[in-house]
Amino acid sequence: MTEAMVFQPIEATLRDGRRVRIRAIRPDDRDEVVQAFDRLSRESRYTRFMAPVLQVPAQVLERTLHLQDVHELGLVAEIDAPDGIDIVAGARYYVLPGGERCEFAVTVADSWQGAGLASRLLRALIQGAGVRGLKRMEGFVLAENDRMLALARRLGFTVQTDPHDATVMIVRLDLTAPVQTDRP
Numbered sequence: 001m002t003e004a005m006v007f008q009p010i011e012a013t014l015r016d017g018r019r020v021r022i023r024a025i026r027p028d029d030r031d032e033v034v035q036a037f038d039r040l041s042r043e044s045r046y047t048r049f050m051a052p053v054l055q056v057p058a059q060v061l062e063r064t065l066h067l068q069d070v071h072e073l074g075l076v077a078e079i080d081a082p083d084g085i086d087i088v089a090g091a092r093y094y095v096l097p098g099g100e101r102c103e104f105a106v107t108v109a110d111s112w113q114g115a116g117l118a119s120r121l122l123r124a125l126i127q128g129a130g131v132r133g134l135k136r137m138e139g140f141v142l143a144e145n146d147r148m149l150a151l152a153r154r155l156g157f158t159v160q161t162d163p164h165d166a167t168v169m170i171v172r173l174d175l176t177a178p179v180q181t182d183r184p
Contacts, residue, residue: 007073007128014115018079020088022124025074027065029087032078034061036087041110047145048107050168064092071095071102073128077117088112091121093129093137100135106148119151126155130175138172 009023025033037045037056045053067074077089088109093102104125106118129137140162141148149159152171162168 007075007124010120010124012077012117012120014112014117014120016115018112018115020077020079020117022075022077022120025065025067025076025090025092029076030061030065032085032087033064033076033090036090036107036109039109040107044107044110044113047142047148048105050140050142063094064090068094071099071129071132071134073125075121075124077108077112077121089117089121091118091125093125095134096138102129102134102137104137104139113147118148119155122151122155126173126175134175136172136175138170141169141171143167143169 007024009021011019011021013019034056040048042052064074072092072094074092075090076087078085078087089107089112091104091106093104095102104122106121106125108118108121126137137157139152139157141152141159143149143161143166149169149171152159152173155173156177157171157173160170160172162170
């Protein structure tokens, strides 16, 4: 059984009153994922990939759409649109070698940032990773990405400078510790 079959969709109301559906990503989301990437600003693309990226890398797209392991989880936040749906955010984790840790990434469309969507997605990833028995979640965040670092701290992640790159912070969460809620 894959994560896509297990994750139950969530209807979420954000801080600003907008509503989204959060669900597992599917292979047939390809066109919507590419369109969502194309709508990201240059800054948002850089923040996500830590490099100037003009188009979604094919390998990243394939890995995003086709989960490789039962322990992986890929989510999208979608809204209704004239042509069907628009994806306005995505999040995923994948298991690292050894099978006890996972690495996560979150991307939110520029016009949806600051409304609590990244928090909702990251909390869903944390819950999914914990339920599946993973011991630690980690991510790499640009040191200048104050919003993501603040969110990670609120959710209980530790934050340390990457010993190999001072422009990157490593955020880690012990998934075996008691669940922590958002703090102001």
